[in-house]
Amino acid sequence: MAKRRKKGPDFTPKAEDRHWYGKRQAARSAKPAARRPGGEGAAPRTPARRAPDAPELVTGRNPVVEALRAGVPGSALYVTSDSDERVREAIQIAGDRRIPLLEAGRPELDRLTDGAVHQGIALQVRPYKYAHPDDLLAGPATLIVAADGITDPRNLGAIVRSAAAFGATGVVVPERRAAGVTAGTWKASAGTLATLPVARATNLARQLKSYQQAGCFVAGLDARGTVTTAELEAADGPFVLVVGSEGKGLGRLVGETCDMLVRIPMGERAESLNAGVAAGIALYEIAQRRS
Template sequence: MTKKGKKGPSVTAKAEDRHWHGKRVKARSAKNTARTGNKTTGPRKPGLRPSRPAASDGRPARPAATRRPDAPELVYGRNSVLEALRAGVPGTSLYYTPDSDERVREAIKIAADIGIPLLESGKPELDRLTDRGVHQGLALQVKPFRYAHPDDLLQGTAPLIVALDGITDARNLGAIVRSAAAFGASGILLPERRSAGVNAGAWKTSAGTLANMPVAQCTNLTRQLKAYQDAGCFVAGLDAHGGTSIAELPASDGPFVLVIGSEGTGLGRLVGDSCDMLAHIPMFGHAESLNAGVAAGIALYEIARQRHA
């Protein structure tokens, strides 16, 4: 829902007014040519892009952000818990096994200072709470994750958004969040269905970086990508058969959306067709594909390099 008095994001000029608009048109043509022969895809058909209904003040209506079921999550492991506490992740209880490790002592001190209840626990209890995960004697119970609205990721003049299509492993999600944080991304976009959500596994793999990385959910990824394009973003998808190397991506210094698919099936057909360009990561060895988290890290590094050159 639109908050009273809140202004929409003042991000970007329209796509057709930006200097790289001509490159986008050429990129789409090259993308469709590169994918010709793939029986699951074809050229983009012309048509109107869907628009959101207008709110009472004339602006597009913004539905309320979606949340996962209202259930607490556990972040466990010394580094993950400490990073979460340092970043102010809202904790409700800290379970710990007395230890001389410096990270455990710091975690206990931070939790005590901000009023999080401390519960001394034995290893069997922590094993049970974490389903025998590698907790290292430390676990933090946190409130359910609050997802951002997709429009919130458009803050700034040149946002870098990472959209995920079919990433169902929370560990991959956490690894991608960690890379996104390292290379200056503005946020992560997830579809509500057929996607991993922010849970304890994602928190642990992200090494606490989820505390400072906005994650938004959308009901329809294809529609949201088109909305980002309308807002002036260039949308590029990672695809093993993409006609362009990631080193040759145009417009990566402007508003940019990188779409990453699953390791097994890659990008969905409709999602791939919605991208302005499909790009691949050149590989010179014998591996046929890369893990989604690894691919995201490589691509984000290259985009960050170009943006800061």
């Protein structure tokens, strides 16, 4: 049995026996837990959000080389060393395209890329300059592709590529909740973004109404359409083709704004097509009729 300590001049009471103990414990319970980096009570780290017009960074040896080969417009190439063959190739392409080469230490690249894996190289992409939606109007020759709800930059790039191939005057995308022009869009467009303007609309349904007031016929690609793209007689004049996302299709307001819903005839093996593929097929049919 443990011996009991006698009270005397040198006796020290336990903390819980002191008069202030309960008050201090209550005060500690009222305080929020201390934030410790990576420890218990630490706030979850939220990735830094890039401003809409801020330069995009492509990081990693292979992605940077692929972006440069695809003609993605760069404003600077950050490199820590040229000891790797892929880094040397990136430096060579950047030099041929007169992209400034900047030597940067790993700590600086860590800061620029917000801690992303960069392998000692990063390409800063110039912010894309969007056109005004009304700039895509070209009188009787107007052929505009509106992308509704396309969130994958590669799909948008494929749509731009098809639009350029079949004589479109431009592509318009919503300003919010949709893919914009990124390095991935540039690569998928195979360089056609350099010749075909892309515009951003604050409200796509409202912009489509503006196109209708300007004399354009607006048709939306939708499986519910009663007319096929090959039967679309209205495509002879000023025309807007609206392409929806592969999963959700056209948004309700956008679909209601369209003058007509058209479909691509398909067999029973596939229920839907990738947005980029669907846009290419429809634009081919429209180009045949307009020619």
